[in-house]
Amino acid sequence: MRRVFSILIVLGLILFFVNSLSILPEYGKVKLSKVSSAYINKSVNGNSEKVKFGESKDLEDGSANVVTSIVVNYRSFDTLGEVTVLFTSALGVGLILHGYKRKKYGRQPNFILRISVGILLPLILLFGAYIFIHGHLTPGGGFPGGTIIAAGILLLYLSNEEYDLSKASKFVESTAGSLYVIVGLTGLAISGIFLLNFLPTGVVGNLFSAGIVPIVYILIGFKVGAELSGIIADLHREEG
Amino acid sequence: MTIVIIFVGILMIISAIYAVEAKKMLDSFISLSLLSLLSVFLFVIMKAPDVAITEAAVGAGLTTAVLILALQRVGGDGK
Numbered sequence: 001m002r003r004v005f006s007i008l009i010v011l012g013l014i015l016f017f018v019n020s021l022s023i024l025p026e027y028g029k030v031k032l033s034k035v036s037s038a039y040i041n042k043s044v045n046g047n048s049e050k051v052k053f054g055e056s057k058d059l060e061d062g063s064a065n066v067v068t069s070i071v072v073n074y075r076s077f078d079t080l081g082e083v084t085v086l087f088t089s090a091l092g093v094g095l096i097l098h099g100y101k102r103k104k105y106g107r108q109p110n111f112i113l114r115i116s117v118g119i120l121l122p123l124i125l126l127f128g129a130y131i132f133i134h135g136h137l138t139p140g141g142g143f144p145g146g147t148i149i150a151a152g153i154l155l156l157y158l159s160n161e162e163y164d165l166s167k168a169s170k171f172v173e174s175t176a177g178s179l180y181v182i183v184g185l186t187g188l189a190i191s192g193i194f195l196l197n198f199l200p201t202g203v204v205g206n207l208f209s210a211g212i213v214p215i216v217y218i219l220i221g222f223k224v225g226a227e228l229s230g231i232i233a234d235l236h237r238e239e240g
Numbered sequence: 241m242t243i244v245i246i247f248v249g250i251l252m253i254i255s256a257i258y259a260v261e262a263k264k265m266l267d268s269f270i271s272l273s274l275l276s277l278l279s280v281f282l283f284v285i286m287k288a289p290d291v292a293i294t295e296a297a298v299g300a301g302l303t304t305a306v307l308i309l310a311l312q313r314v315g316g317d318g319k
Contacts, residue, residue: 067290097313131293139289147297154305228302235309 068136072213076195079216080180082143083223087177090227097234109159117159124152132221136210142217146224153229157236166233169226176223183212183219245285252278269307276300 025031071079108114131138132145156163187196199211208214255271255278262268276299283292 065290140293141290144290144293144297147294147302151297151301151305154302231306232309235306235313 065136065139065141067139068141068213068217069210071141072136072216073197076184076216079220080184080195083177083180083220086224086227087173090173090231093231093234097237109161114159117155121152121155124155125149128152128221128225132217133214134207135217135221136213137207142220143224145217145221146226147228149221149225150228150232153225154232157232164233166230169230169233173223173226173230176219176226180216180219180223183216187212241285245282248278248281252282265311266308269304269311272307273300273304276303 128145128148130145131140131148132142135141135145153165156165184195187198188194190196190198197211197213199215201209201211252275255275259268259271259275262271276295280292280296280300283289283295
């Protein structure tokens with residue numbers, strides 16, 4: 001009986017999704033709005049056209065990656081909320097698993113694991129840092145870069161049980177989160193808008209461009225990496 | 241190209257159903273990871289590299305690790 005009901009529910013959901021897909025415009029034939037057409041037609045050659053909407057202070061210039069520009073310029077408050085959600089979930093994991101002492105296994109991990117972690121870990125950290133430093137130029141940004149760094153730190157935990165980075169990760173996380181809010185408050189103090197892009201924006205395609213977008217993404221990268229590695233450290237700790 | 245996309249989509253559906261129906265918890269984690277990898281392929285084809293990087297890092301890498309660590313804490317498969 002349960003199976004019949006679940007099949008009925010799945011069929012209803014499939015009907016709902018097919019109906020809602022038929023509302024969408026055809027693939028590649030979307031009527032662009034003003035903001036999205038301005039973003040998509042932007043060139044990366046250096047002599048891009050100036051785009052100005054109302055009172056915005058070169059908001060669209062400087063970042064070649066459209067998604068980054070939308071996420072950090074237009075919806076930066078939304079990004080702050082996402083970071084807060086991640087912080088709250090990490091806090092929940094930490095509260096549930098609080099108080100367990102770390103147990104030593106007393107055995108060395110595999111030889112191949114130890115040596116390959118020594119070779120791979122710098123490359124993984126470098127790749128994560130590249131992804132969040134170049135977040136305004138190439139695909140990527142703070143969240144994927146931080147996750148890649150946390151995956152590298154997971155390898156570090158697996159290869160050697162001596163490491164305990166939970167204190168350092170909490171420090172980095174709190175510092176980066178506070179700095180993000182301070183950057184927003186600086187925009188509020190300078191121009192009266194929270195999280196405003198107050199720095200001068202350079203030529204599209206250069207590393208030093210897009211105002212506060214690279215700074216914010218570097219902070220988000222550190223914060224996300226520290227938070228996720230904190231979750232891994234909490235879960236990896238054995239009760240004893 | 242359309243045939244490839246449809247094939248990958250069918251594989252995704254099969255791995256999702258297997259993730260629900262698998263007897264062992266570890267098998268369903270591995271099949272969830274496979275689902276994430278196949279969706280990374282689809283995201284790359286549909287020209288969304290941002291989402292593809294995030295899905296590869298979060299879905300295929302970290303979620304599997306966190307789920308396996310949580311399974312280890314709970315104490316193996318709950319039968």
